[in-house]
Amino acid sequence: MRLVVVGNGMAGSRLVSEVRTRDPHMKITIFGAETCQPYNRVLLSNVLAGSSRPDQVRLLDSSWYAAHNVEAAFGSAVAHIDRETRHVVTDDGRREPYDLLVLATGSDAIVPPIPGVERAIPFRTLDDCERIMRDADQARRAVVIGGGLLGIEAARGLAGRGLPVTLLHLAGHLMERQLDVEAGEVLGETLAGLGVEIRTGVSTSSVDDDGVRLDDGELIEADLVVLACGVRPITGLAAEAGLEVRRGVVVDDELRTDDPSIFAIGECAEHDGTVYGLVAPAWEQASVAADVITGGKSLYHGSRLVTRLKARSVELAAMGETHLTEEHAEVVRFSHRARGTYRKLVIRDGRLVGAILLGESDAVGTLTQLFDRGGQVPGDRAGLLFPGLSSTPVADSPTLMPDAAKVCQCNNVTKGQIRACWEAGARDVAGVAAATRATTGCGTCRDAVEGIVSWLCEQEGISV
Numbered sequence: 001m002r003l004v005v006v007g008n009g010m011a012g013s014r015l016v017s018e019v020r021t022r023d024p025h026m027k028i029t030i031f032g033a034e035t036c037q038p039y040n041r042v043l044l045s046n047v048l049a050g051s052s053r054p055d056q057v058r059l060l061d062s063s064w065y066a067a068h069n070v071e072a073a074f075g076s077a078v079a080h081i082d083r084e085t086r087h088v089v090t091d092d093g094r095r096e097p098y099d100l101l102v103l104a105t106g107s108d109a110i111v112p113p114i115p116g117v118e119r120a121i122p123f124r125t126l127d128d129c130e131r132i133m134r135d136a137d138q139a140r141r142a143v144v145i146g147g148g149l150l151g152i153e154a155a156r157g158l159a160g161r162g163l164p165v166t167l168l169h170l171a172g173h174l175m176e177r178q179l180d181v182e183a184g185e186v187l188g189e190t191l192a193g194l195g196v197e198i199r200t201g202v203s204t205s206s207v208d209d210d211g212v213r214l215d216d217g218e219l220i221e222a223d224l225v226v227l228a229c230g231v232r233p234i235t236g237l238a239a240e241a242g243l244e245v246r247r248g249v250v251v252d253d254e255l256r257t258d259d260p261s262i263f264a265i266g267e268c269a270e271h272d273g274t275v276y277g278l279v280a281p282a283w284e285q286a287s288v289a290a291d292v293i294t295g296g297k298s299l300y301h302g303s304r305l306v307t308r309l310k311a312r313s314v315e316l317a318a319m320g321e322t323h324l325t326e327e328h329a330e331v332v333r334f335s336h337r338a339r340g341t342y343r344k345l346v347i348r349d350g351r352l353v354g355a356i357l358l359g360e361s362d363a364v365g366t367l368t369q370l371f372d373r374g375g376q377v378p379g380d381r382a383g384l385l386f387p388g389l390s391s392t393p394v395a396d397s398p399t400l401m402p403d404a405a406k407v408c409q410c411n412n413v414t415k416g417q418i419r420a421c422w423e424a425g426a427r428d429v430a431g432v433a434a435a436t437r438a439t440t441g442c443g444t445c446r447d448a449v450e451g452i453v454s455w456l457c458e459q460e461g462i463s464v
């Protein structure tokens with residue numbers, strides 16, 4: 001069996017390692033348009049903020065491929081799929097035969113069609129990130145265009161480097177897809193306190209030598225302009241090969257396209273009408289596809305998403321249907337703008353269908369569990385919003401959390417799995433990470449994993 005993978009990003013590299021774990025003999029070739037070894041794209045925000053170095057975000061190094069008998073062709077983009085003869089053709093003319101093909105081509109950053117946009121740097125790849133950091137060293141002022149998750153992380157990262165930053169956003173409030181108006185405003189106030197000037201409801205008309213020109217003619221001065229205007233799935237290869245493409249490459253529950261020998265996973269895939277933009281679904285899809293490719297029966301049924309911001313001094317988690325109002329659901333809300341705190345629960349038919357937690361993260365674990373499992377919400381709503389007030393113990397501490405609670409969202413790791421690997425001898429976070437991959441995605445679960453490991457050690461009287 002010959003497997004060819006197109007795309008060496010987070011989904012493609014995970015698929016290859018999962019297939020190799022299950023089948024030591026399959027012939028595997030992976031093509032990657034980027035010249036470097038695969039890296040954790042999620043952590044580019046940390047690199048930009050200076051809390052990780054580029055060499056610390058590698059996923060697999062070159063020796064891994066040699067040791068696992070995988071041919072890796074990096075800096076080699078696939079330009080064409082010949083479905084008749086089952087070959088892919090690279091841009092430098094190499095033809096590689098396949099029995100099974102996986103498309104994991106991810107997304108491109110959207111570059112708005114405005115004059116001078118070539119002066120701006122998108123924020124998608126390690127190369128982009130290194131360019132931004134180089135320019136930031138010389139820059140006096142920066143503008144970030146786009147107030148979604150990425151734009152906010154970029155703006156906060158640049159402000160943390162001591163650069164005055166203006167964040168421009170077209171919509172009326174930040175992260176409008178995940179947050180309601182008030183949460184977006186509170187987030188804006190928090191960022192303003194950290195040195196990021198926020199301008200919402202503005203449209204950019206050009207990028208000039210001396211800054212960004214708005215539609216009304218105002219110039220926002222900057223000598224560094226970063227684009228975070230969203231992403232678009234890379235589907236050209238699949239479309240040209242005649243595969244069904246809507247927003248992404250359409251796949252079924254086995255992650256197969258309408259050609260049964262071709263799979264698509266990650267941000268380029270569209271499953272049940274949804275194209276996901278986070279790493280947890282990409283890795284879940286990689287695992288299901290690897291199982292199917294090696295003869296297993298796994299199915300993918302979609303993912304429930306929890307978005308967490310990775311910006312120093314800004315705690316934010318958002319999940320589910322956060323925009324529902326009292327008309328359609330029970331909404332429990334607390335806002336204390338002076339402290340940058342906003343909490344909202346959206347409950348329908350007794351179940352948590354959405355939540356926003358801004359400012360503090362003490363309830364994130366409990367709410368994520370309730371949201372993930374679709375369990376009945378306890379009657380004590382205040383105790384849910386503020387675990388410290390709870391009249392009944394809330395399962396946010398390692399002690400009370402049930403074994404089924406998902407601790408690492410990116411890698412789908414439960415407390416029970418962490419306990420099992422602790423029982424098998426892992427006594428610290430590094431050991432748990434090596435055994436389960438928990439903490440190796442966005443890294444926001446690190447404290448929770450550490451808490452569980454310490455608690456297990458204490459229970460057994462092992463000093464940590």
Ligand SMILES: Cc1cc2nc3c(=O)[nH]c(=O)nc-3n(C[C@H](O)[C@H](O)[C@H](O)COP(=O)(O)OP(=O)(O)OC[C@H]3O[C@@H](n4cnc5c(N)ncnc54)[C@H](O)[C@@H]3O)c2cc1C
Pocket residue numbers: 006007008009010011012031032033034041042043044045076077078079104105106107123124125150234237265266267268276277278279280282308310442
């Ligand atoms: C700065 C930043 C921060 C993020 N933060 C988070 C976060 O906190 N949480 C979260 O869940 N997600 C986050 N994401 C999103 C996450 O990184 C993506 O969801 C994830 O990388 C998707 O994986 P993928 O493999 O589908 O795509 P990618 O990782 O983009 O990989 C696709 C690869 O395919 C290659 N490719 C494309 N076409 C071809 C071709 N024709 N031939 C060969 N190779 C090709 C591309 O060059 C690329 O290397 C963040 C993204 C960025 C940029």
